[in-house]
Amino acid sequence: MRVCLSCSFSLGSQLVKMSRKFFVGGNWKMNGDKKSIEEIVKFLTCGPLDPNVEVVVGVPAIYLEYTKSKLPGNVAASAQNAYKEPKGAFTGEISPCQIKDVGVNWVILGHSERRNVFGESDELVADKVGHALEVGLFVIACIGEKLEEREAGKTEEVVFRQIEAISKKVCDWSKVVVAYEPVWAIGTGKTATPQQAQEVHCKLRNWFKTKLGDCAAQKIRIIYGGSVTGENSKDLAKEKDIDGFLVGGASLKPEFVDIVNSNKQTC
Numbered sequence: 398m399r400v401c402l403s404c405s406f407s408l409g410s411q412l413v414k415m416s417r418k419f420f421v422g423g424n425w426k427m428n429g430d431k432k433s434i435e436e437i438v439k440f441l442t443c444g445p446l447d448p449n450v451e452v453v454v455g456v457p458a459i460y461l462e463y464t465k466s467k468l469p470g471n472v473a474a475s476a477q478n479a480y481k482e483p484k485g486a487f488t489g490e491i492s493p494c495q496i497k498d499v500g501v502n503w504v505i506l507g508h509s510e511r512r513n514v515f516g517e518s519d520e521l522v523a524d525k526v527g528h529a530l531e532v533g534l535f536v537i538a539c540i541g542e543k544l545e546e547r548e549a550g551k552t553e554e555v556v557f558r559q560i561e562a563i564s565k566k567v568c569d570w571s572k573v574v575v576a577y578e579p580v581w582a583i584g585t586g587k588t589a590t591p592q593q594a595q596e597v598h599c600k601l602r603n604w605f606k607t608k609l610g611d612c613a614a615q616k617i618r619i620i621y622g623g624s625v626t627g628e629n630s631k632d633l634a635k636e637k638d639i640d641g642f643l644v645g646g647a648s649l650k651p652e653f654v655d656i657v658n659s660n661k662q663t664c
Contacts, residue, residue, distance in 0.1 A: 417618050419447075419634075419660040420574055420641035422537055423454040423648025424477065424505060424622075433649070434460060438467045440651045446471055447658045450641070453537070454648060455505045458491050462499040475503030475537065478511060481524040483532070493532035504529050505643075507539040507563070509580045519562040527566030530573070537574045537643060538563050539622070544581035552579075552597060557604055564608065575619045576643040577601060582623030583645065591632045591639075594621045598638035627652035630659035 429437070437454075446452060448471065455475045456464045465474040480490040496504060506529060507522035522538075529536050540559040542552045556577065567573055577597055582589050589597075598619050605614035621633055622643030633639055641660075647653055 414637050414640070417616065417640045419450045420618050420620055421450055421452050421653075421657045422475065422505070422574070422576070422620070422622075422641070422643045423452075423653055424508070424643055424645050425454065425456055425649060426477070426510070426645065427457060428649060429457060429460060431460070431463065434464055434467065437649060438464070438469070440654060441472050442469045444469075444654055444657075446654065447661060450657050450660060452657055453503050455503075455537075461496070461501050465500055473503055474501050475505055476501060477505050477508070479504045479506065479525060479529055479534075481521065481528045483528075493529045493534050496534060497532060502533075503535045503537065505537045505539065505576075507559070509539065509541055509578055509583055511539075513543065513580060519559055522559070523562040523566045526563050526573070530567065530569070535572050535574070537576050537620075539576045539578055539643070541578040541580050541583075541622075547579065547581060553600055556597065556601065560601065560604065570609070570613060570617050573617070574641075575601065575617060576622045577619060578622035578643060587624060589621075589623055591629075591636050594623075594633060595636035595638055598636065602638050625656060627655035627659075630656040634659045 452471060453473045453475045455477045458476060461474055461476060468474060476496045479493045479496060480487055483492050483494045506525050511517045526536050526538055540556050542555040546555050579589055581587060601619055602614050605617055618640040619638060620641040620643055621639050625642045625644045626647050630642060642656060644653060644656055647656060
C-alpha cells in the first residue's frame with residue numbers, strides 16, 4: 398500500500414492543531430452601552446456558535462457585571478485590562494481581585510493600544526500578567542510589532558522580547574492564550590495574509606519549543622488579532638499554528654458568529 402507522505406504530514410499537523418481548542422475572543426474596546434450590548438447578546442444567543450470553540454468577549458469595565466448576567470452560557474466575559482496590584486491608590490484602575498469579585502475569569506493584557514497609546518512597557522505588562530495569574534484569572538496576553546518595526550525586519554526581535562518578558566511571570570501556560578496582533582493591521586483595514594500570520598505563529602511556537610520543550614509548545618494556543626472579519630477568518634483558520642482570533646470591530650457585529658464558526662473545516 399502506497400502512503401502519500403504529504404497527506405500524512407498534513408493529517409498529523411491537523412491532529413496536533415485539533416488538540417488545542419479553538420479560541421475566539423471579541424474585544425469591544427471603548428464601545429457599547431446597555432442597548433447595544435443587548436443587541437450583541439441577542440446575536441450571540443441566536444448563534445448558533447460552534448460548540449468546539451471557546452468564546453470570550455472583552456467588555457468595558459463599567460459593563461462587566463451587566464454583560465455577564467446577559468451572556469449565554471457558552472460565552473464568557475473578559476475584562477480588557479487590569480493593574481498589577483490587588484488594591485491601593487491607583488485612581489481609575491481595576492484589580493484582578495475586583496474582576497474575580499464580579500464573577501469574571503478572563504482579562505486581556507498587553508493589547509497594542511495599552512502599549513502604544515498608554516505607554517505600557519514590556520515589564521509592566523509582564524507584571525500585570527503575573528499578578529492576574531496569581532489571583533486566578535485566565536489571561537489573553539497580547540504581543541505584536543508596529544509597521545516601522547516590521548519594515549525594519551524586527552518582527553521576531555520585538556515579539557520575542559515581548560513574550561520573553563511575559564514568560565518570566567508564567568508558571569502555567571494552560572491559563573494563558575497568546576494573541577499575536579501586528580499593530581499595523583489593527584483598525585487599519587489591512588490584514589496580514591494567512592501566510593504572513595502563520596509565519597510569525599510558527600516562529601513563536603518554535604520559540605516556545607526552545608524554551609519549554611515540544612510537548613508544552615504544542616499545547617499553547619496562539620491566536621491572531623488584526624482586522625479579522627467574517628470574510629478572511631476561514632482562510633486564516635486553516636493555518637496549522639493559528640488557534641483562533643482576537644477580534645476588534647467585527648465582534649460588535651453579527652459577523653462575529655461567522656468568525657466563531659470559521660474553524661469548521663471539511664477534509
